[in-house]
Amino acid sequence: MERIRIKAILHRSALLGAIWAALTAPSLEGLAVGILAVPAAVWLSLHLLPARHPLVVWRLALHLPRFVAGSVTGGIDVARRAFARDMPLDPGWVELPVDLPDGGRAALGGEISLMPGTLAAGSHEDRLLVHLLDTGAGFDAAIPREAAEIAAMIGAGPGAGQGAGQGTGQGAGPGTGRGAGRGRA
């Protein structure tokens, strides 16, 4: 637990320090105030949101470009559908079992809400409720992969020990959510 705490202090100091630098950059006096402000902010953040999971920074760094690429694809996809004369939509729902702690689940929900064709609507008894823009397009296949990557990133769940590339580490393979949970409009 102590290791997690130390790592969290380092990570949060780096993050909050970078934000402080971005906010005050041109002025040296402003930067100097950060010597007090950043540790205070780190202390407060640890108080309000205690570190429970060890964050694996390199996994996060590897994950970000893929997320950005996914959100670009998502924007292009939805723009294409909006402009198309026949507006190809086939909205429906899918429920997926997700084995992540609460914060991880919120992160997953926010992430897939920006990626192509999926929109999280909270969860119900450990099942993530996901709205699909087009049930026939297989958008939901990406969700278990994202869930496994987030699990690996925070060192939680059965996917933690596996490589980030292995999409089925969460036991929620692309097929699991279909059948019972899937429906269309």
Added chain:
Amino acid sequence: MTAWLTLVALGVLASLAGALWRVWRGPDPADRMMAAQLVGTGGVALLVLLAPPQDWAALDVALALALLAALAAVGFVKARSPDGAGDPEEAPPPADLARRGDDG
């Protein structure tokens, strides 16, 4: 470049106006809550576009708006939740989610 950025800002403003038509018409309260999302992205985009001609001061406003937009949206949604104060997650989803149509 100032003229161009102003032009794009006008375009964003026009598109926001179009989106506000949906906020006005609804019909679902959720359609109206999207106003929070609109301010968060559209308003920030406007301020970022108008920053360069104005000595970049608008950038600080954009930053504050980006920060507050998320909080405003949380307040907006919570005020609208079934018990008036709680988390939308408290309410269970419809049991027949999978078979339910989406335009109800």
Added chain:
Amino acid sequence: MADLAANLATLLLTALGLLFFVAGTVGLIRFPDTFSRLHALTKADNLGLGFIALGVAFQAESWAQVARIALIWALALLAAGAVAQLVARAALARREAP
């Protein structure tokens, strides 16, 4: 020369950003149900903001300004992801209310 390239980049990127804002609005008006409209608004507007921020960053006079634009974009991204979920959930919770 560098100025010209930067201006060209700003021109193209902000135009692209505007296109996505318009797409978001078109989707918001045309799409048939609340949840699909939320897809359009969240994804398209967010990408629009991304392109506009990147475009304006080419006009920045210092790295501090670029950093601040990046921070604004990151905050807006976080907000969009969180708000989309909240609104979707609120819409869902309301639906089964009598």
